[in-house]
Amino acid sequence: MRATRRGQGGVTVQDVARAAGVSAMTVSRVVNGGHNVRESTRLAVAEAIERLQYKPNPAARSLAVGEATQIGLLYANPSAAYLSQFLIGALAAARRAGCHLVLEPCEGESADEQAESTRQFAGADVQGVILPPPLCESEPVRTELAAAGIPSVAVAMGRHEAGTYNVRIDDFEAAAAMTRHLIDLGHRDIAFIRGHPNQVASAERYRGFVHAVEAAGLDPKAMRVEPGYFTYRSGLAATERLLRQSPRPTAIFAANDDMAAAAVGVAHRQGLHIPRDISIVGFDDVALATNVWPELTTVRQPIAQMAETAVAMLLARLRKRGGDAGEGEELVVPHELIVRESTAPPPKAGGAR
Amino acid sequence: MRATRRGQGGVTVQDVARAAGVSAMTVSRVVNGGHNVRESTRLAVAEAIERLQYKPNPAARSLAVGEATQIGLLYANPSAAYLSQFLIGALAAARRAGCHLVLEPCEGESADEQAESTRQFAGADVQGVILPPPLCESEPVRTELAAAGIPSVAVAMGRHEAGTYNVRIDDFEAAAAMTRHLIDLGHRDIAFIRGHPNQVASAERYRGFVHAVEAAGLDPKAMRVEPGYFTYRSGLAATERLLRQSPRPTAIFAANDDMAAAAVGVAHRQGLHIPRDISIVGFDDVALATNVWPELTTVRQPIAQMAETAVAMLLARLRKRGGDAGEGEELVVPHELIVRESTAPPPKAGGAR
DNA sequence: GTTCTGGATGTTAGCGATAACCTAGAGCCC
DNA sequence: GGGCTCTAGGTTATCGCTAACATCCAGAAC
Structure with a gap:
């Protein structure tokens, strides 16, 4: 020494x-x-x-092997809770590999802005990019990345596509499991608030819902479905529309926690007790789910672990070849149904008339 | 090439x-x-x-200079919004310096658990640690760090202490400014929900509140003050206690956004319109502040920038000496009052009787 | 026995940047 | 003008690790 x-x-x-x-x-x-x-x-x-x-010494190692040293992470306002979990996982994997994470916010919704943010990466020298939702499905982002020849790995892109790399949970099955939970409690009139129409995961969750409803011998057409955009605001509007109707549904399944939290707010404002008068469930298990009273029954995605896996997958891919697309790869990680206090059997028949 | x-x-x-x-x-x-x-x-x-x-090439640089390559970040559930912002800033600074961030969660409240988490760092070889709130004020953490001889920089530790390194905003002045905003709108009956009693920032915010009240020629003793713990739950309870009273306050100043969001929830549930019937303000400007309706008037802390500064300060300190305490250093960064939709002049006199 | 084969190891030569040291002038003094 | 200081810049030797190649040796093959 x-x-x-x-x-x-x-x-x-x-x-x-x-x-x-x-x-x-x-x-x-x-x-x-x-x-x-x-x-x-x-x-x-x-x-x-x-x-x-x-x-x-990671510095010495990456210097010697001359491998990727910077990998990009393009994020666009998923909920803060999601992002922080994601970062925790991504960071752990990056550090283990001795490479740095380069964050790039992508605020705009427009194609131009998204392409512009993506182009930042071409300038900084990142050797690969991981894409959390919702960007993983953005056409401009993917086009720009392809043009720059930067390999990427998506996280939670709803459905697999040939030639792409993706880490996700089984949204379909998770939504079905949640729906079964409600049905098992006795609910027969369940409303569904959909997620952003541009994201495949929204469709998958809805498909899972419909599937479970049918499997229980119920008629999916009898279930009310409201559009939503994964935002608190859209959840507010959707719930207001739902609760204006009579009879009101005995349960609301929102496609994510933010909208579920909004539903809780509206229900409270209308003097309903949760879960006695109405059950409300979400999806994602972000911190928000426990910051609301009562705490939400929801589906947990192992976000940190998914990010970690995505980084590892990206590095493996970079190691293997110079950057050609390869054949794509998909990894489905297990989810978990978290039952908290926002669900209960429906009120006695006629209670909502 | x-x-x-x-x-x-x-x-x-x-x-x-x-x-x-x-x-x-x-x-x-x-x-x-x-x-x-x-x-x-x-x-x-x-x-x-x-x-x-x-x-x-950052790897080559850090290899050559033989400097710090890993710096630790011990976090304990500040709100997810806070953490993600913090990480964004810390990461940017770390990457610029070519060093890695090692995250370590510190779940427990007990001294033992905190000491244990801290000890993790001694094993991994981090050369320094940055401490976001509330850990920056934890005695076990600081003792353990000192024992291991690991230098640290605190963020948002409420008040300066000799021999410590700290980056913060002026909580006192920020709270005073917020209070003046309410007074300028015409409020004379303002309730205050305090933060966690163990954190100096709570006391500072309260001091700022009292100071502004006095400066306006009002009597601080006339203002209702409720205890709180910076959590959504504690905000719920505090607000319920406040709104049970008559006359109710025309404005509520919660010491952070989480509690303010809870206050909004309770007020809504009681059929009050915000801001027409009551104004509610928070502190921090985390994402939650805009995920609630109406969006909260609050104080913005430049969280990412503070984290960035803290990392830079830590690195400078490491560069300078082997690790002896030095004389301490403090940096106060500017805050900003963000006026949104949750504040308005108080209802016409007698309206709340 | 000789050649070959292939697995287990050592040797050499960098990766890219910088610390520490060295050199050549320029300007200055007496 | 000799000696001195000071500055702008070059040289050399690593930092810690690992590719690429060289070596050695046991056993297989002929």
């Missing part, structure tokens, strides 16, 4: 090599998957690493 | 040096502040950099 110009006397491969009686190269091999290393040697090295508390 | 083993044919200092007819060292000097470089040379190099679109 000689005093070089650098302050911290970190443990290096050399130190480990000496301690284990092998060469630095062998240590390096053990650290990275380690092919062509005899078992006994591997153990000796592993022991030395453990004893010396060796941690590879 | 020879084909080395690395795929990307990046521009290096050497390329720039050749193009400008100088040595690599000179280019490096120009890039980093550049002392001892003649003006004409500097310009030539700058021109070459621009022309070749040179971007220094």
Whole structure:
């Protein structure tokens, strides 16, 4: 641990090599998957690493391999809760790989603005991009990325498309499970508030809802469906329309938590008790879901884990080839139904007349 | 742009040096502040950099300088909106400096859990830590950090303490400004919902409120004050207590947006129109503030910028010395009063009787 | 026995940037 | 004019790690 110009006397491969009686190269091999290393040697090295508390220096590694060092993340106002979870996961994966995350906000809705934000990446030198929703389905973004030859991996793009890389949950199945939960509680009149019409996930969630309704022997046409845009405001409007009607539905299934939170607000304002008078459920399990009273029954997406997986997938893809599209790849991660306090059996028949 | 083993044919200092007819060292000097470089040379190099679109390789830089490569961020559930903003800023600064951000959640409230989370950092090799609220005021965290000899910079720690490093806004002045806004609108009966009693910022905001009230010639004792904990739930309870009373206040100043949002919910439920019947204001300007109807008048903290500044301050501190405490440093960044739709003049006298 | 094969290791040479040191002049003093 | 200081700039030697190639040796193949 000689005093070089650098302050911290970190443990290096050399130190480990000496301690284990092998060469630095062998240590390096053990650290990275380690092919062509005899078992006994591997153990000796592993022991030395453990004893010396060796941690590879990521800067040196990425310098040596000359690999991707910056990967982009183009975000456009998913809810803050979603973004922070997403960042936590993405960061963990990026750090492990020794590469930096370059964030780029993409405020505008217009194609021009989206293309412009995307172009930023071509200038900064990011070697790949991950796209959380809703940008993963934006045509301008994808076109621009393709034009610049920057590979990307989408997260939560509703449905698989050939040649694309995607990490998602099974929106269809999750929505169906939620619907079954309501039906099992006894609800027969369930209203559905849809998500943004441009996002495939919206359609998938609706499909799942319809499927579960039919599977229970009910008529999907009898269920009221309101349009929505995944925003609090749109949830407000949709719920107002729903609760104006009589008889009112005994349950509302909003395609995301923001709209569900809005539904809770409107119901409260109309003097309804949740879940006694009406059940309300959401989708996503963002923090908002527990910041509302009562806490929402919802579907949890493992957002951080999905982001982590997406980064890993992107890096693997970059490692493999120079950037040609490859064949695409899709990974479906498990979701979870979270039952909280916003659901209960419907009021006794006739209660809402 | 020879084909080395690395795929990307990046521009290096050497390329720039050749193009400008100088040595690599000179280019490096120009890039980093550049002392001892003649003006004409500097310009030539700058021109070459621009022309070749040179971007220094952060990995190589941090390897060469042997500086901090990992800085920690210990977070404990500030609102998701706060965290995501914070991360955006911190990430930008970290990337510029070529160092990685290591996130560590600190869930527990107990001293043990907090100390344990902090200890994680000693193991991973982070060279410094930044502490967003509320952890910046946690005694166990600070003790543990000191024991491990890891320098830290706090963000939004309410008040300066000798020997500590801190980036914050002027909570006192901001709260006073908000209070003046309400008084200027004509409010004379303003209720205040306090923040978490353990955080200095809560006290500062309250002090600011009292100060402005007195400055306007009103009696602070006449203003109702409710305890709160910065949570949505505590805001709910506080507002219910306030609105049960008669006459009810014409305005409610909640010490953060989460509680203000709760206040809006309760007021709505009681059939009050905001801002016609009652004005409600918050503090922080997190996304929640615009996810509620009407959008909240609040105080904006430049969260991302504060995080960025904190990281820069930490790095400067690490660069300077090995880690001894130094003398502490404090930076107060400007806040901004954001007037939206949740404030208006009070109802005509007697309206609330 | 000789050649070949292939797995396990060591050696060398960078990756891109900068710290530390060195050099050549310019300006200045006595 | 010799010695000195100061400045602008170049040289060299790493930082820690890993590709690429070289080496060595056991066993297989002939």
